[in-house]
Amino acid sequence: MQRQNILGYTLPQLEQAMQAIGEKPYRGRQLHKWLYLSRQYDFSLMTDFTKELRSRLAELYQVAPLELEYSAKSKDGTEKFLFRLNDGRPVETVLIPDDDRRTLCISSQSGCPLACSFCATGTLGLLRNLTAGEIVGQLMYVRDKYGDDAFTNVVFMGMGEPLHNYDTVLEAVGIMTNPLGLKVSARKITISTSGVTPKIKKLADSGTKTRLALSLHAATQVKRAKIMPVAETFGLTKLMEAVRYYAETTEQRVTFEYILFDGFNDTMDDVRALAELVRGIPCKINILAYNEVPGLSFKRPSDEKVDWFGRMLFPRTPAVTVRKSRGRDIDAACGQLAARKMT
Ligand code: SF4
Incomplete structure (x- = not known):
């Protein structure tokens, strides 16, 4: 048996x-x-x-913990883990130290069905949903290696769309936050979605105390649909209504992730459109320079451009963080390592 x-x-x-x-x-x-x-x-x-x-x-x-196939540590301390599941599918996890924060970026799926045109994971397609054990196993591997203080917060920003594996992700969150177990505070866990509108509302009503991040990356429907096919299914107007609903229902600030692509979404018009789009929503905007992926056409903007964009945005929106790209020397962009290992 x-x-x-x-x-x-x-x-x-x-x-x-x-x-x-x-x-x-x-x-x-x-x-x-x-x-x-x-x-x-x-x-x-x-x-x-x-x-x-x-x-x-x-x-x-x-009791079968995840099996590591490969790991690499960047000069900046970012560490990437590639796990091989029992059916041979890959899963990536990244540990990102930054001052006193150590963020663990975990995956909810092997591969991803959403095919965002800038993302290495998107080129793999969906291989399969992870089980709760495989999601929690990522935290456990890192704790086994570095102890209970290995990370300070957890983000579902690795491979996959967490809201496409909704029930399992919430089950995994239940295990992570249980005081008889991993004891991670729900407020230290962020579920990041590319914009699955109905599930954002469902999450708001679920009573979970986790945080929500939306991968926005463009402030108009036309531009967003150019890089994120999911935007054709879930348009920006309804999506923003759902995000507003989430912020109101949970009384939480929402994070908008905005990757800057050189020459695509980095002009003053983009600043204005973004500020207008999020007006009135309690939020923080994370600006992040694109980590280039070999074979994909998007380019990383200059550091000056990234700083400029952040400066232009700040007085127009309540909170802006400009995040440095991390782990560029170890293929730390989502899915890059798995995609490379599969070719
Ligand atoms: S960016 Fe996220 S949602 Fe888009 S293809 Fe990559 S993993 Fe999937």
Whole structure:
């Protein structure tokens, strides 16, 4: 019999699994602590279980953490991990240190169906949705390597569109935030979407305390549709209504991600359009220079242009951060490493 991988089971699922073998539900809580708090992957070392229970668990289940295929560390400290899933699909995770923040950028899918024209992951297409265990496994790998303080915040900005794997992503968030486990504060987790309008509203109504980021990258419908095919399905007007709804319902500030592409979205007209678009929404805008991807036509703007854009935007919008590109020497742009390894 194939043993199920128990990594990725939520607390209620662990309680049910214990009940199914005649144990009390509190055993599920103990197992949750072993797996996610102590990161103990060997049933035989779970010392508060009877010998019989340990052997029964080992008969039925395995604990299979993610397997690293490759990692690389940039001169600026950014570290990229490429994992190979049990069916051979790739998944990328990036750890980005920046002053006192250490951001862990995780994936929700292997590949991505949305085919944004500037993105290496988009060239792979959707390979498959990740399971909750494979999402949480990315955090666990990094904690196994660097300890409990390995990261300060988590962003779903790696491979994939998290809102296309909605239920599983929320399940994974439940595991990440459980005080009997990984104990990541929901406010330190950002779900970043390319703009799946109905799911933004659903997320707003779900009661989750996670943050929302929208990958905007262009401030008009025409321009956005040129680089993000998802914009043809979910137009900008309705999308912004959903973002407004999210901000009002959750009383949270939303982050807009705006990658600057040389000669595409970096003029004074773009500044004005962007400021107009977000007017009245409690928000922060992250400006980021494009990390060039070999084979794709987009170019990175000069550092001066990036600074200029940020300066022009700031008095017109409430909060602007200009983020340096990180890990340029290690193919840290989303999907770059996996795409390169598959060619
Ligand atoms: S930018 Fe994000 S949504 Fe677009 S193809 Fe890449 S991974 Fe998918």
